[in-house]
Amino acid sequence: xxxxxSRPTARKPAQLVDMSWDPITRIIGNLGIYxxxxxxxREVVECHSTSSLFRGYSVFMKGKDPRDAGFITSRICxxxxxxxxxxxxxxxxxxxxxxxxxxxEHITNLGExxxxxxxxxxxxxxxxxxxxxxxxxxxxxxxxLARAERTAAPRGDVHGYRTVADIMKAFNPFxxxxxxxxxxxxRVTREMFCxxxxxxxxxxxxxxxxxxxxxxxxxxxxxLSRLMRVIDFVKKAVAMNDDVFxxxxxxxxxxxxxxxxxxxxxxxxxxxxxxxVDYRYATMNEWGRAMYVxxxxxxxxxxxxxxxxxxxxxxxxxxxxxxxxxxxxxxxFVTHDPLGNPVDMRHPWxxxxxxxxxxxxxxxxxxxxxxxxxYHPETGQHLALDTGGGPLARxxxxxxxxxxxxxxxxxxxxxxxxxxxxGEKLPETTLEWRIPKWSNTIERDRARxxxxxxxxxxxxxxxxxxxxxxxxxxxxxxxxxxxxxxxIGCGFHEAVRGVLSHHLVIRDxxxxxxxxxxxxxxxxxxxxxxxxxxPYEDAVQGQPIFEENGPDDFKGVDIMRTVRSFDPCLPCGVxxxxxxxxxxxxxxxxxxxxxxx
Amino acid sequence: xxxxxxxxxxxxxxxxxxxxxxFDEIHILWISEGMSCDGDTVSLTAADQxxxxxxxxxxxxxxxxxxxxxxxxxxxxxxxxxxxxxxxxARGELTPFLLVIEGSVPNQNVxxxxxxxxxxxxxxxxxxxxxxxxxIDQLAPKAWAVVAAGTCAAYGGIHAMAGNPxxxxxxxxxxxxxxxxxxxxxxxxxxxxPIQPENFMETLIWVLQHAAGAAPPPPLDHMLRPQWLFGKTxxxxxxxxxYYEQGDFGLDYNSPKCLVxxxxxxxxxxxxxxxxxxMAGIGGxxxxxxxxxxxxxxxxxxxxxxxxxxxxxxxxxxLVIKPYGAVIRRLRGLTNDMVNHEPRWxxxxxxxxxxxxxxxRA
Ligand code: SF4
Ligand code: SF4
Numbered sequence: 001x002x003x004x005x006s007r008p009t010a011r012k013p014a015q016l017v018d019m020s021w022d023p024i025t026r027i028i029g030n031l032g033i034y035x036x037x038x039x040x041x042r043e044v045v046e047c048h049s050t051s052s053l054f055r056g057y058s059v060f061m062k063g064k065d066p067r068d069a070g071f072i073t074s075r076i077c078x079x080x081x082x083x084x085x086x087x088x089x090x091x092x093x094x095x096x097x098x099x100x101x102x103x104x105e106h107i108t109n110l111g112e113x114x115x116x117x118x119x120x121x122x123x124x125x126x127x128x129x130x131x132x133x134x135x136x137x138x139x140x141x142x143x144x145l146a147r148a149e150r151t152a153a154p155r156g157d158v159h160g161y162r163t164v165a166d167i168m169k170a171f172n173p174f175x176x177x178x179x180x181x182x183x184x185x186x187r188v189t190r191e192m193f194c195x196x197x198x199x200x201x202x203x204x205x206x207x208x209x210x211x212x213x214x215x216x217x218x219x220x221x222x223x224l225s226r227l228m229r230v231i232d233f234v235k236k237a238v239a240m241n242d243d244v245f246x247x248x249x250x251x252x253x254x255x256x257x258x259x260x261x262x263x264x265x266x267x268x269x270x271x272x273x274x275x276x277v278d279y280r281y282a283t284m285n286e287w288g289r290a291m292y293v294x295x296x297x298x299x300x301x302x303x304x305x306x307x308x309x310x311x312x313x314x315x316x317x318x319x320x321x322x323x324x325x326x327x328x329x330x331x332x333f334v335t336h337d338p339l340g341n342p343v344d345m346r347h348p349w350x351x352x353x354x355x356x357x358x359x360x361x362x363x364x365x366x367x368x369x370x371x372x373x374x375y376h377p378e379t380g381q382h383l384a385l386d387t388g389g390g391p392l393a394r395x396x397x398x399x400x401x402x403x404x405x406x407x408x409x410x411x412x413x414x415x416x417x418x419x420x421x422x423g424e425k426l427p428e429t430t431l432e433w434r435i436p437k438w439s440n441t442i443e444r445d446r447a448r449x450x451x452x453x454x455x456x457x458x459x460x461x462x463x464x465x466x467x468x469x470x471x472x473x474x475x476x477x478x479x480x481x482x483x484x485x486x487x488i489g490c491g492f493h494e495a496v497r498g499v500l501s502h503h504l505v506i507r508d509x510x511x512x513x514x515x516x517x518x519x520x521x522x523x524x525x526x527x528x529x530x531x532x533x534x535p536y537e538d539a540v541q542g543q544p545i546f547e548e549n550g551p552d553d554f555k556g557v558d559i560m561r562t563v564r565s566f567d568p569c570l571p572c573g574v575x576x577x578x579x580x581x582x583x584x585x586x587x588x589x590x591x592x593x594x595x596x597x
Numbered sequence: 598x599x600x601x602x603x604x605x606x607x608x609x610x611x612x613x614x615x616x617x618x619x620f621d622e623i624h625i626l627w628i629s630e631g632m633s634c635d636g637d638t639v640s641l642t643a644a645d646q647x648x649x650x651x652x653x654x655x656x657x658x659x660x661x662x663x664x665x666x667x668x669x670x671x672x673x674x675x676x677x678x679x680x681x682x683x684x685x686x687a688r689g690e691l692t693p694f695l696l697v698i699e700g701s702v703p704n705q706n707v708x709x710x711x712x713x714x715x716x717x718x719x720x721x722x723x724x725x726x727x728x729x730x731x732x733i734d735q736l737a738p739k740a741w742a743v744v745a746a747g748t749c750a751a752y753g754g755i756h757a758m759a760g761n762p763x764x765x766x767x768x769x770x771x772x773x774x775x776x777x778x779x780x781x782x783x784x785x786x787x788x789x790x791p792i793q794p795e796n797f798m799e800t801l802i803w804v805l806q807h808a809a810g811a812a813p814p815p816p817l818d819h820m821l822r823p824q825w826l827f828g829k830t831x832x833x834x835x836x837x838x839x840y841y842e843q844g845d846f847g848l849d850y851n852s853p854k855c856l857v858x859x860x861x862x863x864x865x866x867x868x869x870x871x872x873x874x875x876m877a878g879i880g881g882x883x884x885x886x887x888x889x890x891x892x893x894x895x896x897x898x899x900x901x902x903x904x905x906x907x908x909x910x911x912x913x914x915x916l917v918i919k920p921y922g923a924v925i926r927r928l929r930g931l932t933n934d935m936v937n938h939e940p941r942w943x944x945x946x947x948x949x950x951x952x953x954x955x956x957x958r959a
Contacts, residue, residue, distance in 0.1 A: 020676060020719075021674060021675040021676040022675070022676055022718060022719060023630075023668055023675055023676070023679065023680075023717065023718060024675040024676075025668050025669070025671040025672075025673050025674065025675040025679050026668075026669060026670070026671060026672075026675075027668075027669070032719075059760065059761065059762050059953065060756075060758050060759070060760040060761045060762075060953070062760060063760065064902065064903075065902065065903035065904075065905075067903060067904070067905045068898075068902050068903050068904050068905070071890055071898075071904050072755065072758075072898065075634050075636070075754075075755045075790065076634060077634050077636070078633065078634035078635035078636025078637065078638065078639045078640075078791060079634075079635070079636070079639050081634065081636060122639075122642065126642075126670070127669070127670075130672050135672070136672075173670075173672040174650055174653055174654060174672075175654075180650060183642065183648070183649075183650060186642065186643075187643055187645055187876065187877070190643050190876060191876060191877060191879045191880070193880075194874075194875045194876060194879045194880025194881075194885075195879060195880065197880075198875065198880050198881060198882060198885045198886065198887040199870070199875045199880050199881065199882065199887070200640070200643065200875065200876070200880070201634070201636040201639055201640060201791055202636065202790060202791060202892070203887070204880075204881070204882040204885070204886075204887025204888075204890075205885055205886045205887040206887075207850055207905065209850075210850065210851075211850070211886065212850035212856075212885070212886030212887055212888070213885060213886045214853055214885060214886050222879075323712070355762055356712075357708045357711070357712025357713060357714060358710070358711055358712045359711040359712065359725060360725060360726055475851075476851055477850070477851055478849055478850040478851045480849055555674050556674060557674065560674050560675065
C-alpha cells in the first residue's frame with residue numbers, strides 16, 4: 001500500500017547481491033539496514049531495517065512519581081532530550097490540570113527553537129552532508145564531481161563559494177570550512193539553549209507547571225546577541241543546500257526517485273501559543289491549531305486533518321516483526337477519552353511493553369522497534385506515516401493549513417515564507433519554502449535548513465514577547481499544582497526529527513502506564529502485522545542506484561543518503577540486511593577523511 | 598563539608614604490562630552501544646576548551662596523534678567499513694588503543710535462550726548481532742586505558758533503575774572494581790547524565806598526556822572519578838549558597854533563592870556544574886533554576902527520586918542551618934556516603950534482582 005510504484009523500464013535479468021550496513025554511522029543509536037540489490041537493473045529490491053537496542057522506559061517508569069517523568073524521559077534521547085522533557089511536561093500538565101504562566105511558555109519555546117537550530121545544523125552539516133561532500137562524491141560519482149567543478153554556484157553571492165564543487169569541499173569532514181563552522185554554530189546555538197533550559201542535552205530547568213529559569217534582562221539579551229551572530233550562517237546554509245540539491249537533480253536525471261515514497265507525512269505541531277493553550281483535552285483541537293508549527297497528517301498531498309484529537313485517537317502501535325509479546329489480552333487502561341470517544345487497545349494509553357529477546361530472523365521478528373501506524377478512518381488503512389525527517393512534514397503541514405501568520409513566518413497554503421533580519425554581512429532576507437513535487441531524499445534534506453531559518457525567525461518573535469513581559473514586570477514562570485489520584489494525559493510536540501507524543505496514565509498518584517512515541521519508531525519501524533514495511537524500508541526498497549561503483553567496491557551512498565535524510569536517531573529504538581540468501585559481499589571502503597574509522 | 602575523606606586515592610603505581618613510555622599515536626575506540634541515549638557523544642561535541650576537532654587535527658601540543666573512531670562522527674558509511682579497527686583491536690592487531698564505553702552494560706546472563714539487549718555489528722560467523730558484552734570481553738583486556746563516558750557507563754545510570762528488565766550495570770561492576778588496563782589504570786569514570794563537555798575533555802586530555810609519557814596517571818577517587826572534577830559538592834559551587842546559609846529558601850521554582858526545599862540534592866552531590874556552567878560558563882543547574890537531581894552519582898536515579906520533593910535529611914539540615922557548623926558537615930558527610938553507593942542489583946550474576954516483573958501493574 002505504501003510502496004512507491006516501481007519505475008517502468010526494460011528489465012534485464014536480475015543480478016542480486018545481499019548487502020548490509022550495520023551499524024550505520026553518523027546517526028545516533030543502533031541502526032542496521034539490510035538490502036538485496038539488483039546490480040543489473042541498478043535498483044534496491046528489498047530492504048529491512050533493524051534496531052539492536054532495547055531500553056525499556058515504558059517498563060521501568062511504572063510505579064514512579066509522575067512528576068519524575070520529564071526528568072527520566074529526557075534520557076530517551078541524547079540529542080533531543082529536551083523535546084522529551086517538554087512533551088512529558090505537556091502530558092503532565094494535561095493530567096494535573098495546570099497551565100504554566102505565559103512567560104514559561106516563551107522560555108520553553110525559545111529553548112526549543114535553539115534546539116531545532118542546534119540539532120538540525122549539527123545533523124545536516126556534520127553528519128548528513130558528509131554524504132554529499134567532495135571526498136564522498138569523488139569516491140562514488142567521480143563524473144558528478146567533475147561536473148560540479150565546472151558548474152558555477154548560482155547563489156554564490158550569498159554563500160561566497162564559486163562552484164558547486166567548492167561547496168562540496170567545504171563540507172569535507174573535520175577539514176572543510178563549513179564543517180568546522182557548523183560545529184562552532186552548533187555550540188553557539190547550544191549556549192542559547194542553555195540560557196533557557198540550563199543544560200544540553202538533558203535540561204535542568206524544566207518542570208511540569210513551568211520552568212525554573214530566572215527571567216532577567218540578560219537571559220534574553222544573551223540569547224538575542226547569539227541569535228544575531230548565527231543569522232547570516234542560516235541564510236548561507238539555505239543557499240548552499242539549494243545549490244547542491246538543485247545540482248544533483250540536474251547532474252543525475254532521475255535522482256528524484258531516490259528515497260521517494262508516497263506522500264504520507266505526520267507532524268504533531270510545535271511551540272505552544274501561550275495566549276491560547278490551556279492543556280485541556282477538550283480544547284486540544286483549538287490550541288493545537290494555534291501552535292506555531294501546525295500539526296497535520298498529509299496523504300498524497302492532501303491535508304487529512306490538523307485536529308490533535310483525531311490525531312490522538314488514530315494512533316495504533318502494531319507488532320509484527322518486533323521482539324515483544326502482544327498485550328491485546330491485558331486489561332485496557334483507558335477505554336474512553338475525556339470526550340467519551342472509544343480508545344483502541346492498540347493505542348499508546350493501553351500499551352503494555354513485554355520484551356522478548358530472541359534471534360534475529362528477517363522472515364519473522366527482527367527489530368526492537370515496534371510499528372506505530374495511524375488509522376485512517378476513511379480507508380480503514382493503517383498508514384505507515386513518516387516524519388520527512390521532521391522539517392519536511394512540519395513545513396508541508398504548516399503550509400497546507402495556512403494558519404501560521406506572524407510577523408516573521410507566514411503560511412500561504414502552498415508555501416511558508418520566512419523573514420530574517422539584517423545580519424552582520426547579509427541584508428534582510430525573505431526565504432520561501434514551496435511544497436515540493438516529491439517526498440524524497442533530497443527534499444527531506446532541503447527542508448532542514450529552511451526549518452532552521454523558521455526556528456530563528458520564530459525565536460525573534462518569542463524574544464520580543466518575552467522581553468515585553470519582563471519590561472512590564474510580569475516574571476512569573478511556574479504555577480503550582482497537585483498530582484491527582486487518577487488521571488490521564490497526552491502531550492504532542494515535534495522532536496527535531498519529527499512527531500513526538502507522550503501518553504500517561506496515573507493511578508494512586510503513581511505512573512500506571514507511560515508510553516513515549518518519538519519519531520524514529522515511526523520512521524524505522526519494521527514490517528507490521530499486515531506486512532506493511534516501515535518508512536525507511538519503503539523508501540529504500542525500489543530506489544534506483546546512481547553510484548558508479550559496481551558490486552565489488554560498492555559503498556551504498558544513495559541508500560545511506562536516503563536513510564540519513566530521515567535523520568535517524570535510534571536511542572529511542574535501527575541496522576542494512578543481507579537478505580536471507582548468501583552474503584556475497586559486504587563492501588565498505590575504509591575512510592574518507594584520514595584516520596577516521 | 599568537604600568530601601575529602603571520600604576521595605581515597607586509588608592511583609596505582611604507574612606501569613602495568615605496558616609502562617607509559619610515551620606513545621606517538623593512539624586510537625580511541627569509542628563504543629556507544631551501551632544502553633544509553635548517545636548523549637555523551639553529543640555532549641562531547643559541545644566542548645570547546647579544547648574542541649574535539651582541535652584534538653583530532655593535532656592542534657593540542659603534547660598529545661599523541663589521535664585516531665578517533667566514533668560512530669556518530671565517523672565519515673565512513675558504516676558496517677564492516679566502520680568496524681574494521683574494532684575487529685583489528687579484538688584480534689590484538691591494533692595497539693595501543695583507548696577504549697571509551699558509553700552506556701550501561703546489560704546483563705546477558707538473565708536472558709534465557711537466544712537474544713541480546715544491545716549489540717554492535719554482527720558476528721561474522723553466524724550473521725547474528727554481536728552483543729556489546731562480547732566486545733567488552735574482547736577489548737577491555739587489550740585496552741591501554743578504559744574510560745567510562747557518562748553515568749550509565751560509570752555506574753549503570755537510568756537504565757539500571759529499579760524495575761528494569763535488562764539487569765544493567767556500570768562498567769566497573771561488569772569488569773570488576775579491581776580491573777586494571779594494559780596501562781595499569783582502573784576504569785576511569787567520567788560520570789554525568791550526560792557528561793559535562795569540558796569535564797570529559799579534560800579527563801581525556803590527561804589520559805592522553807599520560808599516554809604520551811608527559812603526565813602521571815590522573816588522580817581518581819574511590820568511585821574512580823577524577824578528583825579535581827568531582828571532589829567538591831554542587832552546593833559548594835552554587836551561587837545560591839548564600840541564601841542557604843541565611844536560611845532563605847525558595848518555596849517554588851519562581852524563586853532565585855536556595856532550591857533545597859523544592860528538591861535540590863546539591864548539598865550531598867559530587868559535581869562541579871554550577872560552578873563551571875554547562876558550556877563556556879553558561880547554563881548549569883541550581884545556578885540557573887534547576888534542582889540538582891544527582892545525575893553524576895552512583896545511586897542515580899533511584900536514590901534521588903522523587904526529584905521534586907525536598908531530600909530526606911534536607912529538612913533537618915535546613916532547619917538547623919542557623920547554628921550551622923560541624924554538625925551539618927557530619928550529617929552531610931553521612932548522606933554523601935549514602936548517595937555514593939550503587940544499588941545492590943547492579944551485578945553480573947544469573948539472577949535478575951532489579952525487581953522487574955513484566956506483568957506488574959500499578
Ligand atoms: S540550590 Fe541546591 S546547591 Fe544551591 S545552595 Fe541550595 S541546596 Fe545548595
Ligand atoms: S548539578 Fe546535579 S543535576 Fe546538575 S549536572 Fe551536577 S549532578 Fe547533575
